[in-house]
Amino acid sequence: TLLYTIKFEAMCWFLILAGACLMLILALVVSKQLKVSNMMASKTTKLKAMADSWSLDVPMVPFDPSSRINSEAFEDMRDRLKRRIVNDNMEDSEGIPYGIPPSFINTVSDHLVDVFDISYLNNVLAQFKHFKTVIGNTNLHFIHMAGNEGSVPVLLLHGWPGTVWEFHKSIPILLGQGYSVVVPSLPGHGFTEGPSVTGTSPCVMACTFHKLMLKLGYNKYVVQGCDLGALIGAVISYIYPEHVLGLHNTLNHIHFGWRQIVQLVVGTFYPKLVYTTPQEEAFINPISGMELRMYKKFAYFHVQTVMPDTLGYGLVDSPVGLISWIGSPLVLMSAKNNSPAHWRQGLQSFGIDNVCATLVIFWAMRNAQASMRLHYEFYWNDREYLEHFTIPHVPVAISNFPNEIIHLTKFTSWRTFNNIKQFTYHKEGGHFPHLDNTEGVVGDLISFIQHNVSSDSG
Amino acid sequence: MVGCPFIVGGLILLIIFLVCLAKRNKSHKLQSQINALKDKANSWEETEILAFDPASQLNESEFKEMTDRLKKRIVVPHFNEPEKSPYGTPATFVNEVADHLTESFDFSMVKDVLGRFKHFKTVVGDIHLHFIHVVGNELHASTPIILLHGWPSTIWEFHQSIPLLRHQGYTVVAPSLPGHGFSDPPTVAGVSPAVIACAYHKLMLQLGYKRFVISGGDFGSLIGNLMTFMFPESVIGLHNTLNLAQMGWRPLLQTLVGSVLPSLVYTTEQEHKSVHPLSELKDRMYKGMAYFHVQSVIPDSYGYGMVDSPVGLIGWIGFTYANASCSRDSSKTPMENLREGIRNFGIDNICANLAIFWATRCAQASMRIYYEFHANDRELLENLSIPEVPVAISNFPNEIAHITKFASAGMYGNIKQFTYHNHGGHFAHEDNVEAVVDDLVAFIYKIA
Numbered sequence: 077t078l079l080y081t082i083k084f085e086a087m088c089w090f091l092i093l094a095g096a097c098l099m100l101i102l103a104l105v106v107s108k109q110l111k112v113s114n115m116m117a118s119k120t121t122k123l124k125a126m127a128d129s130w131s132l133d134v135p136m137v138p139f140d141p142s143s144r145i146n147s148e149a150f151e152d153m154r155d156r157l158k159r160r161i162v163n164d165n166m167e168d169s170e171g172i173p174y175g176i177p178p179s180f181i182n183t184v185s186d187h188l189v190d191v192f193d194i195s196y197l198n199n200v201l202a203q204f205k206h207f208k209t210v211i212g213n214t215n216l217h218f219i220h221m222a223g224n225e226g227s228v229p230v231l232l233l234h235g236w237p238g239t240v241w242e243f244h245k246s247i248p249i250l251l252g253q254g255y256s257v258v259v260p261s262l263p264g265h266g267f268t269e270g271p272s273v274t275g276t277s278p279c280v281m282a283c284t285f286h287k288l289m290l291k292l293g294y295n296k297y298v299v300q301g302c303d304l305g306a307l308i309g310a311v312i313s314y315i316y317p318e319h320v321l322g323l324h325n326t327l328n329h330i331h332f333g334w335r336q337i338v339q340l341v342v343g344t345f346y347p348k349l350v351y352t353t354p355q356e357e358a359f360i361n362p363i364s365g366m367e368l369r370m371y372k373k374f375a376y377f378h379v380q381t382v383m384p385d386t387l388g389y390g391l392v393d394s395p396v397g398l399i400s401w402i403g404s405p406l407v408l409m410s411a412k413n414n415s416p417a418h419w420r421q422g423l424q425s426f427g428i429d430n431v432c433a434t435l436v437i438f439w440a441m442r443n444a445q446a447s448m449r450l451h452y453e454f455y456w457n458d459r460e461y462l463e464h465f466t467i468p469h470v471p472v473a474i475s476n477f478p479n480e481i482i483h484l485t486k487f488t489s490w491r492t493f494n495n496i497k498q499f500t501y502h503k504e505g506g507h508f509p510h511l512d513n514t515e516g517v518v519g520d521l522i523s524f525i526q527h528n529v530s531s532d533s534g
Numbered sequence: 535m536v537g538c539p540f541i542v543g544g545l546i547l548l549i550i551f552l553v554c555l556a557k558r559n560k561s562h563k564l565q566s567q568i569n570a571l572k573d574k575a576n577s578w579e580e581t582e583i584l585a586f587d588p589a590s591q592l593n594e595s596e597f598k599e600m601t602d603r604l605k606k607r608i609v610v611p612h613f614n615e616p617e618k619s620p621y622g623t624p625a626t627f628v629n630e631v632a633d634h635l636t637e638s639f640d641f642s643m644v645k646d647v648l649g650r651f652k653h654f655k656t657v658v659g660d661i662h663l664h665f666i667h668v669v670g671n672e673l674h675a676s677t678p679i680i681l682l683h684g685w686p687s688t689i690w691e692f693h694q695s696i697p698l699l700r701h702q703g704y705t706v707v708a709p710s711l712p713g714h715g716f717s718d719p720p721t722v723a724g725v726s727p728a729v730i731a732c733a734y735h736k737l738m739l740q741l742g743y744k745r746f747v748i749s750g751g752d753f754g755s756l757i758g759n760l761m762t763f764m765f766p767e768s769v770i771g772l773h774n775t776l777n778l779a780q781m782g783w784r785p786l787l788q789t790l791v792g793s794v795l796p797s798l799v800y801t802t803e804q805e806h807k808s809v810h811p812l813s814e815l816k817d818r819m820y821k822g823m824a825y826f827h828v829q830s831v832i833p834d835s836y837g838y839g840m841v842d843s844p845v846g847l848i849g850w851i852g853f854t855y856a857n858a859s860c861s862r863d864s865s866k867t868p869m870e871n872l873r874e875g876i877r878n879f880g881i882d883n884i885c886a887n888l889a890i891f892w893a894t895r896c897a898q899a900s901m902r903i904y905y906e907f908h909a910n911d912r913e914l915l916e917n918l919s920i921p922e923v924p925v926a927i928s929n930f931p932n933e934i935a936h937i938t939k940f941a942s943a944g945m946y947g948n949i950k951q952f953t954y955h956n957h958g959g960h961f962a963h964e965d966n967v968e969a970v971v972d973d974l975v976a977f978i979y980k981i982a
Contacts (some may be wrong), residue, residue: 161842163898167721173909174723175835270612272618375831382824383622386613386853390839390846394610397839397846404835406699446612449621 081253091310112464118277119461125281130212131292139217140205141267142198149440150194153395157185160396163533171417176404176424180419184431186401192432197401200244200433204259206267207392211284211291213276216260217267220292221247224254228321228525229294231285232259235303235327237447238508239432239437242302245514253522258292258430260285262304263450266437270446277453279461280302282311300324300521303507304450307462310492313470321530322497324473324521326509328484329464331443335488351485353476353501358413359483373481376405380448381455390446391438398435402444406431409507425479425505425512437486473498475517479506496529541853551593564917566766567728570972575732578659580740586664589645589718596893598846604632607845615907623853627872631848631884639885642654647693647886653716656740658733663709664689664716667741668696670705677770677978678705678743680734684752684776686851686900687961688715688890690883694967702975707741709734710751711903715890719899725953726906727753728914731760735768742767747981749964749974751775753903759945763918763980771950772979773926773974775962777937781916802929802954804936822934829901830908837898845898847888855884858960861932878958878965879931921947926977928970932959951977 162185164178171177204219219240223229230250234242242261250257263281264270285308289297300320301309306325313320343350343360351357360366377389390397408414411422423431438444454462474494476483486499500520505513570775570899587927609632611625617623636852651666654769666689670678683691687709699706712730734757738746747770755776762769789809792799800806839846856875863871876884891897925946930938939952953973960968 156842161895162838163841163895165719165721165899166723168723172723174905175832175837177834181838200600264612272612272614288608371827372831375828378820379824379828379836382821384623385619386622386850387828387839389609389623389628389837389849390843392610393603393845394839394843399839400835442608444612445610452621452722 134210136209218260223256229256229297233301233305264446277457382449384448391444477505563865586653652776665709668706681708682754713899726910749773768943779942782944791808829904834903840897926951930958
């Protein structure tokens with residue numbers, strides 16, 4: 077009985093200690109959650125107050141893109157390309173492990189020098205009505221095409237390194253359905269100059285674009301976003317949910333949580349149970365290679381969140397630098413496995429004229445360097461906020477394309493989006509589906525609007 | 535219940551056993567990696583050593599091309615206070631260096647200065663090596679020195695040090711790092727720092743120097759460490775300006791004690807600040823490793839703009855010279871810090887290095903060493919130990935890493951000299967050449 081008493085007492089102490097530990101952990105978790113909620117609420121309040129302080133009375137002035145996409149800028153670009161210095165010293169030039177091979181640089185250079193015609197670029201852009209206005213600190217360019225009376229307005233958001241050119245095939249299709257379409261150029265991209273002050277982060281851009289819609293008289297609208305545009309669209313849905321009729325994304329946003337862990341563990345043993353496509357599985361499995369894969373995938377992101385200007389000088393002064401740093405993502409993010417080995421396929425999918433149009437716009441506007449600052453602002457200003465937001469009610473549609481850079485399952489997407497109404501997979505297309513699978517992405521958007529979005533555009 | 539301690543004890547023993555097993559497998563793997571490297575080096579045939587004139591690669595036309603492009607440069611900050619830009623190199627810096635190159639810099643000075651030395655070229659395996667060779671006097675014949683620079687430096691780094699050493703009668707061999715300046719970049723992948731270490735070792739043997747002293751900075755320190763690790767019998771002494779000894783239990787213990795009693799553990803403020811405050815360490819590492827990350831993954835994509843544009847070259851390579859030579863004081867503006875760096879490194883030294891980089895078009899290839907290091911040599915560095923060869927470390931205040939003598943003992947078993955200086959940075963041969971040469975000479979005197 078003595079031994080029994082000792083055992084019993086030991087067990088009691090053990091239970092008390094375990095209970096105390098559990099209480100401590102619980103208290104820590106709850107206090108952390110409270111801290112996070114407070115941080116989210118206070119930042120949301122600050123952002124809304126900042127946005128409300130912006131005057132919406134600045135007039136919207138018509139803008140002609142050809143005033144900047146002129147022969148002076150293009151001839152300067154061609155001239156520099158004719159005198160380009162491009163090393164090509166490796167025995168296995170095509171198979172270099174160090175980045176995009178020189179054959180890519182030379183292929184695009186030759187096309188710009190010998191084939192590309194800016195009148196094609198200007199004629200396409202002239203189909204649409206362009207404007208400039210000032211909202212907050214942003215001297216904003218945007219396309220606005222009014223559709224049928226009372227129809228759903230659609231806000232299209234590109235990302236990095238994009239321009240409004242990305243949507244030149246999609247806009248006519250949407251207009252054909254009677255929708256009103258608004259397409260802004262992100263700060264530092266396309267025809268919006270880089271901001272002259274710091275702080276223009278994705279959250280600030282979200283507020284800017286929402287205020288733009290209000291200024292145009294659209295109280296409620298649908299948002300479609302790619303790359304950072306998808307993230308900005310999600311932020312608009314988070315801050316102004318009562319204004320967003322629906323959110324359609326092509327790039328899924330990574331939010332780490334218990335779902336990822338469950339999926340990771342189950343997916344190691346029963347991948348078929350968890351992953352719908354080989355790309356979804358390859359994104360995670362094999363886990364042993366994941367660290368290196370992520371290290372390689374996000375090298376550009378790391379440097380752009382720390383010193384965008386440093387690497388940007390070569391992009392503004394040299395069309396070769398521009399082709400390399402801006403041109404290669406366009407092509408690699410459209411390529412199978414996003415691999416340099418498939419750059420030719422990526423170039424064909426994205427379209428060499430689309431690559432050239434994008435590069436000519438960045439060259440003429442001289443804002444490639446400024447474009448990368450939004451990664452810096454995202455990392456140092458918005459990171460924590462964007463780790464924790466969720467979209468509980470706004471209807472969401474996600475379109476998955478095989479050559480996209482991030483592949484998340486519907487299961488993990490529920491972490492961020494609690495009202496997923498549409499989740500589609502396509503057999504073709506990559507990071508820029510508006511260019512390499514226009515019917516796929518626009519078809520999804522129209523279907524989403526018709527079936528899941530009320531046309532109460534207020 | 536009673537069995538609990540046994541279960542826990544058993545688990546701990548199992549973990550220890552597994553760790554030991556992993557370590558043994560690792561050291562076995564490492565030894566076979568080193569053996570493979572040595573076998574490869576042994577298979578390299580001796581090739582001719584040819585005299586070389588750097589002026590043949592430093593054409594006036596190349597320099598004119600550089601200044602022409604600079605005169606037509608496009609630099610558009612899109613920002614209202616360029617001197618305070620948090621986004622990286624300020625436009626003010628780029629314009630100041632560009633103006634100096636186009637208006638004041640005398641390019642012929644580079645050829646004149648380099649022409650005072652005897653240059654040679656040879657091929658070791660897949661590696662094309664340019665080097666300066668100075669033959670000293672009888673007194674110092676037993677301690678020839680190999681000087682190793684790193685990234686993004688050139689042989690210009692030693693243009694003051696070599697005369698100082700020559701004057702004292704030392705024999706000096708100073709190679710250009712592959713892919714930098716006059717050492718053409720390899721035409722095949724795989725030339726990592728460990729392979730370069732073998733090539734440098736082979737070069738010294740070919741020149742008749744069976745035993746030698748190594749003095750290096752940046753990648754030169756890394757390669758010097760590797761040479762000493764793989765060929766300890768060849769190295770009389772190892773002198774580093776960049777300390778890479780950060781391994782084992784010592785840094786952890788030091789950090790713990792240093793959080794509470796910093797004066798017990800850190801000799802200089804820089805040593806203290808390089809770790810504390812711990813709350814800022816993650817952000818500081820994130821910022822500090824950005825360049826390493828991009829250069830170890832896509833150096834070529836990054837580099838196209840630096841070969842085609844002298845503005846791109848100044849923006850990154852030029853900036854690095856100044857940034858690594860200043861105190862990087864966060865209470866000052868970025869431009870104030872860079873002005874200090876320009877003063878320390880010397881505007882003409884910046885321009886000389888940039889002119890060599892431009893004329894040899896090596897900026898892009900120079901960064902490949904980061905890729906090759908990351909792909910091949912990380913484990914070697916993590917397991918490097920130099921138990922017996924005498925080591926000297928020279929500590930300069932504006933260097934990028936500051937490691938205490940206590941922590942260094944984790945890698946070096948025989949630290950003969952550990953000096954601190956009040957002036958100088960990452961490129962000590964440019965901004966405190968007397969101190970670094972004095973340290974080297976004093977070290978040789980101790981170990982000869």
